[in-house]
Amino acid sequence: LALKLFSAVPISMADERTMSMLTWLNTPRRNAQHIGTLQDHIKIRQWHRYKPEV
Numbered sequence: 001l002a003l004k005l006f007s008a009v010p011i012s013m014a015d016e017r018t019m020s021m022l023t024w025l026n027t028p029r030r031n032a033q034h035i036g037t038l039q040d041h042i043k044i045r046q047w048h049r050y051k052p053e054v
Contacts, residue, residue, distance in 0.1 A: 018042060 025041050026033065 018046075021045060 021042055022038060025038055
């Protein structure tokens with residue numbers, strides 16, 4: 001239990017990256033996108049950037 005508790009990282013870097021990507025994707029020219037479209041874009045981008053430690 002202690003290992004799980006102390007392995008949690010107390011920073012919000014992933015959240016900050018996601019919000020940065022959201023503002024990058026939602027430019028004034030693309031402001032008519034639905035939130036589902038933005039979510040799909042972010043999920044795909046995060047999946048492609050994910051590199052698990054092997």
